[in-house]
Amino acid sequence: MVGLVVYRIIRKTETLISRLKNRYLCSRVIARGKIRFGSQAQIVNAQGDPSKIIIGDNTLVDGILQVFPFGAGIEIGRNCYVGQGSRIWAADKITIGDNVLISHNVNIVDTNSHEIDYMERTESAARQFREGLPKSAGSVKTAPIVIKDHAWLSFDVCVLKGVTIGRGAIIGCGAVVTHDIPDFTLAVGNPARVVKNLLPNENGN
Amino acid sequence: MGIKNKIYLLAYKLHRKWLGVVCRGKNLAFKRNIVCGEGSRFYMNSSVTNLQERDKLVVGSNCHIRGELFVYPYGDGLRIGNNSYIGDYSIVRSGGGISIGNSVLIAHGVTIIDTDSHETDPAERDRSFRNLIKNGHPKTPGSVKTARITIEDNAWISYGVSILKGVTIGKGAIVGAGSVVTRDVPPYTVVAGNPAKPIKQIPP
Ligand SMILES: CC(C)(COP(=O)(O)OP(=O)(O)OC[C@H]1O[C@@H](n2cnc3c(N)ncnc32)[C@H](O)[C@@H]1OP(=O)(O)O)[C@@H](O)C(=O)NCCC(=O)NCCS
Numbered sequence: 045m046v047g048l049v050v051y052r053i054i055r056k057t058e059t060l061i062s063r064l065k066n067r068y069l070c071s072r073v074i075a076r077g078k079i080r081f082g083s084q085a086q087i088v089n090a091q092g093d094p095s096k097i098i099i100g101d102n103t104l105v106d107g108i109l110q111v112f113p114f115g116a117g118i119e120i121g122r123n124c125y126v127g128q129g130s131r132i133w134a135a136d137k138i139t140i141g142d143n144v145l146i147s148h149n150v151n152i153v154d155t156n157s158h159e160i161d162y163m164e165r166t167e168s169a170a171r172q173f174r175e176g177l178p179k180s181a182g183s184v185k186t187a188p189i190v191i192k193d194h195a196w197l198s199f200d201v202c203v204l205k206g207v208t209i210g211r212g213a214i215i216g217c218g219a220v221v222t223h224d225i226p227d228f229t230l231a232v233g234n235p236a237r238v239v240k241n242l243l244p245n246e247n248g249n
Numbered sequence: 250m251g252i253k254n255k256i257y258l259l260a261y262k263l264h265r266k267w268l269g270v271v272c273r274g275k276n277l278a279f280k281r282n283i284v285c286g287e288g289s290r291f292y293m294n295s296s297v298t299n300l301q302e303r304d305k306l307v308v309g310s311n312c313h314i315r316g317e318l319f320v321y322p323y324g325d326g327l328r329i330g331n332n333s334y335i336g337d338y339s340i341v342r343s344g345g346g347i348s349i350g351n352s353v354l355i356a357h358g359v360t361i362i363d364t365d366s367h368e369t370d371p372a373e374r375d376r377s378f379r380n381l382i383k384n385g386h387p388k389t390p391g392s393v394k395t396a397r398i399t400i401e402d403n404a405w406i407s408y409g410v411s412i413l414k415g416v417t418i419g420k421g422a423i424v425g426a427g428s429v430v431t432r433d434v435p436p437y438t439v440v441a442g443n444p445a446k447p448i449k450q451i452p453p
Binding site for chain 1: 254264313354357421425426427428451
């Protein structure tokens with residue numbers, strides 16, 4: 045009985061905190077209409093400037109949006125979904141169109157984050173631990189990512205730097221996308237390969 | 250911004266401060282169970298479970314741990330060098346023996362487990378699973394396969410990677426995002442894919 049009361053009080057407090065958090069998150073981005081954040085949502089905007097994260101009307105974000113201290117940030121269109129535990133990390137620019145579905149635990153990261161040369165990497169990581177994220181990309185490979193309208197990314201997908209995912213494309217769960225995926229195709233696997241065309245052909249199949 | 254909104258934001262920030270205090274307590278509690286060097290930090294989502302003596306889980310100095318460290322009641326435990334990083338929701342579980350070197354970067358969502366955790370025989374698996382639920386982890390691995398994992402200095406494991414039992418990752422090597430590593434990775438090599446295959450060499 046006591047347990048139940050305590051549980052209800054904790055639930056009420058959690059709802060209150062999540063409402064406060066929602067307001068806080070909304071104040072850190074530019075909302076083009078009515079947007080919503082889920083209970084797991086986080087915004088990490090190293091540039092502080094809300095215009096670096098633009099979110100369209102009726103979009104629900106339950107993942108983590110992170111903008112590095114450099115780069116043009118993140119733009120998400122209307123009616124999109126970003127699932128729990130999914131991370132969108134922009135060091136250059138990530139553009140997501142309208143009606144894009146992004147499942148849980150998806151990683152969309154437009155930078156390698158670290159240097160390939162191990163001595164350089166070790167030094168700059170140690171600097172990062174002391175002073176936080178670097179002020180420029182330096183020699184870390186970084187390239188913009190574009191995900192076009194109506195695309196759907198299943199859970200556990202990774203999208204690497206420089207990739208464009210076409211209109212209406214589907215990426216199967218667990219795929220690691222290292223190259224562009226054309227419009228209306230289905231791609232799966234690691235590294236991801238196109239396995240199906242999603243447009244009906246002339247014979248209507 | 251209206252005054253009401255400002256109050257809400259302030260309340261939220263106070264809540265964050267409170268979580269910071271909780272996290273400090275967490276650091277003190279964890280460090281009682283393990284051997285830990287100077288300047289190492291455990292963050293909000295981190296967790297530490299050591300089911301053996303204290304010295305079976307060793308974390309060097311200036312490490313940053315955001316994920317989960319777990320040592321079964323058997324095996325040689327888990328040892329992490331200095332200046333290493335383990336990201337959010339990454340899991341390191343040792344039932345055989347895991348050693349992670351100095352300046353190793355492990356991103357988020359990485360799984361490193363040096364044991365199969367269960368038996369291959371279905372009847373035996375069922376029996377020992379029920380025993381586990383009732384009595385907790387057994388004192389010996391029984392017929393569960395375990396094999397040491399070693400990650401050498403300056404290696405970098407990208408996000409979403411799985412590393413299976415028995416694997417050694419060489420000095421300065423890189424494992425690409427989302428890879429599944431089933432075999433040894435030579436030093437100064439970049440591997441990627443499932444199963445992970447070499448894609449590049451790095452000048453040492
Ligand atoms: C491993 C990695 C660092 C190598 O980067 P790189 O040297 O720039 O490699 P490239 O982009 O030139 O890729 C070389 C080849 O390997 C393939 N490849 C690269 N990364 C891959 C991956 N994670 N999975 C499967 N294949 C991969 C590429 O498709 C390319 O294949 P191709 O020769 O057929 O065209 C990078 O691919 C990676 O995984 N980056 C993610 C790191 C990251 O985002 N970290 C953030 C948190 S730490």
